[in-house]
Amino acid sequence: MSALIxxxxxxxxxxxxxxxxxxxxxxxxxxxRLVFASILLVFFWNSALTKIGAGFFGFLAPSTGAYAQMFPQLMEQVSYDTSQIAFFPYGLIVLLGTWGELVLPILVVVGLFTRAASLGMIVFICVMTYVDITGHGVDAKTIGAFFDGDPYSIISDDRLLWCFVLLVPMLKGPGVISVDALLGHFYRKGPRGV
Structure with a gap:
């Protein structure tokens, strides 16, 4: 028996x-990174595109929708007139949030500054969750709870999995198939193979 074991x-x-x-x-x-790309890249990009203002330089002037998504109660107080909202801190937060939602997912997927980009996305998801719960007033069923046995609780269950997918490249790195690895190899070798 011990031989079998x-x-x-x-x-x-x-x-x-x-x-x-x-x-x-x-x-x-x-x-x-591939799981993140297949599940969340298009989601975040579509969300970011709703926040960009009109025209070629729209990324420099977020839309009214961007303010409404990030600061819903403040927008109600000013009757959705963004000119009544101070740039610092609110406008700056909206601008940086919009840029983060555009840039960070791409950095994660291609594996460039992957650890910092993954951490940035985790922070972004946490802030997004806070705004959804406190600012948009989602109901308790949508929020859910950990260990509740309901896999359809969109916020607690889905976003925990999103963060876990991002924890892997943040803690373990992007792997050798990434821009980070390519740049690291180039850096170690030197510009002329020295």
Missing amino acids: NFLIRLYWGIFGGLERLTSGWFLGLAA
Whole structure:
């Protein structure tokens, strides 16, 4: 019996140890970034596009919708007239939030400044969640709760998974298939291979 148990243990470690060695350094970061791209990239980009003002330089002047999404109660107080809202801090927050929603997802997907971009996206999701709950007044069913057994609680369940997907590249890095790895290789080698 002990020979069988030893065989099963060696088989187990042989299979999963081999998988770990085979995927070490490239798989987790790449997989997390691909999952993020397939589930959240278009979501965040579509959301960001609703915040950009009109014209070529619209990214410099966020739309009224951007203010309404980020500061719904403040917008109600000023009858949706953004000219009554001070640039500092509100306009600056809206501008930086819009830029963050445009730039950070792309950085995560291509693997450039991946750890900082992933942390930025986690912070963005936390702020977005806070605004949805306090500013937009979503109902308790939509908010949900951890360990409630309801996978349809959009905010608590979905956003926890979003953050987990971003924790992987933040903590483990983007992997060798990334711009970060390419730049790191170039930096270590020197500009002329020195």
